[in-house]
Amino acid sequence: MTTASTEASPAMSDAPARGFSPEEFAGRTARAQRLMHQARLDALLVTAPPNFRYFSGFDSQFWESPTRPWFIVVPADGEPIAVIPDIAAPELARTWIRNIHTWPAPRPSDDGRSLLRDVFAGLPNRHGRIGAELGREMALRMPVIEFMALRDVVPGFTFVDGSPCLWQIRQVKTPAEIRHIRHICELASDAYRALPGLVSLGMTEREVARALRIDLARRGADSTPFLPVISGPGGVAQIVCGPGDRRLEPGDVMFIDTGSTYDGYFCDFDRVYAIGAISDAAKRAHETVWQATEAGIAATRPGATTDGLWAAMQAVLDAGGALGNNVGRSGHGLGMQLTEPPSNMQGDGTVLQPGMVMTIEPGMEYAPGKMIVHEENVVITEDGAELLTKRAPREMWRVD
């Protein structure tokens, strides 16, 4: 056996314990039920992996297969109820969930529908309303025609948009959730810092991505669903597509972003690297974006709004000669998803609360097709923003 692939790094030994206590899940459920009461919901029906996992603690990479739907019903009172395919029953029985209904899936004629009908028939009906994942930044993980059919077989209830309620619940993280996010942020921070020792001039973007992907896994990241590596002379034209086969050349700015996970929680932040010597214009733009990040962090405190965060960063970018950018916002929530509400942008209007975890992500195009974007992850405390990432250096790391 090779030792390289299994050696423990410092980050791995510092890792918080996996999973959460039954008390954590009971607390999440109780908080959900208070918000459901305000929203006049008799139940929440969830199908998407992050929501399923949030209430159950259950994880499966098998969600990659769209064949079988999975359901958790959170009633207004009492414990969550699982309605799941047989294939996962042995493992779901190991979570805190005690009320589990299963069926032999796939069964196209009735993939959970009649079980859900029976579950809803057994719930008290106060408001006649069930909240489902119908709204912004959510997608229903079941066929839409199956959802329509479900509506028709559940008497006495209307399905309404439960996403505002679900986002209200999930966007304020518990201390245990914050420990998880901090861990993956620190692990990725260390990997970014070490990267110049793993890569060199003349490598392709794809080779850089592979080296970083392997190093993140070695350090203890469970998965790396998001790892664009994008390079260009003095900056990049876009930040979401890549890596490609372009080779790193002197004068390039290399942009790398990663959403890696630890036990179901994401980091989401980027770093930029100078490939050899870069232009003074690129350096000045980098300084502007670095200062905009400082301004964003300073503006982040309970009671501030996402509009205010955007404005604080944009003022610095404008003063630095920003031509704009195509990202459309300067940060967002994160947690069990790479991106979650709210968005740092005009008109979002979210008031920040302690426990929210956010990206601070200003970017500017300083010349046509040359963009530089920074990103840090913070948790909001009573005193303001606390960094979860290890702050990017004021001068770019250099690759030769």
Add this chain to the structure above:
Amino acid sequence: MTTASTEASPAMSDAPARGFSPEEFAGRTARAQRLMHQARLDALLVTAPPNFRYFSGFDSQFWESPTRPWFIVVPADGEPIAVIPDIAAPELARTWIRNIHTWPAPRPSDDGRSLLRDVFAGLPNRHGRIGAELGREMALRMPVIEFMALRDVVPGFTFVDGSPCLWQIRQVKTPAEIRHIRHICELASDAYRALPGLVSLGMTEREVARALRIDLARRGADSTPFLPVISGPGGVAQIVCGPGDRRLEPGDVMFIDTGSTYDGYFCDFDRVYAIGAISDAAKRAHETVWQATEAGIAATRPGATTDGLWAAMQAVLDAGGALGNNVGRSGHGLGMQLTEPPSNMQGDGTVLQPGMVMTIEPGMEYAPGKMIVHEENVVITEDGAELLTKRAPREMWRVD
């Protein structure tokens, strides 16, 4: 720089060129349009990453963020039309798609809705029907309430279930697609074979998964969204949840499955390993499942049905004393998704055609809580099944 992380393996040098020719996409579109004609559809509206990529060739890991919807409209005649967020415009312009509409997203008041309305208003209306991803094994990658609102602003058209048409198009692979799938299957076959040299008795499932994840990346896999590692004395109780912190012990059977990708195409097959010496009962069950796989491969030919495949494998499993299993089917389609229709099971009724890529996946519980499952990937040719994976050994590989 380390050489380990960037060395080219034989598999990497054999990799087919990334991407596909404009002629490939034109051919896919023409085939879709023939099927749309039969299904009386004036257009297909697609939102899910595999469908978006199938028609455009465009890829982005940024689909991991659910904030912004993306759309391709395939009209009954003419080229596909993209309606996408600004953030991806520079890259989409590099694909074969020439008709591109963008908006500054996120824009909660109108995230693509008015652009789509205008696109549909410009299409000929012969049948009044637009096919959307509403059916089995598909999910709409946009909020359901946004889809409902879209229906209301598009005059003269009804949105119907386009998934039968989309699956008909996608389930028969082109030669270029098959080359991609074969490559990732061979790469993962080699990684599985090398694994006993990387792991040992006493390691945890999670450590085994990490070693294999790193090796797959080194060999050139782009990503590994699916990698359960599950161990148990003589067999496993389930095959979809893991890895955990269990340590490998003598007498264990270790089950590993992977869906890894190359340029957007998946493999999906498992391997089982004996940890030290295993029981005769486990060996007998393994032989039965190996023979069931042989029977499944032999039964796979054009004109056979998925029911027939299931029956051919089940006869061998029953004769070997199978108690059943909780998987619910014995294989399925694969391609741009880990699992795709059809399913090898009673009642599926799909007639196999050349170009379909399938998993052959028999499994049996031979004692309570002790299951053994095999899996190979094949492409259907005029002559029968052609293996894409390198066939599992008749005796389990052993880890000591």
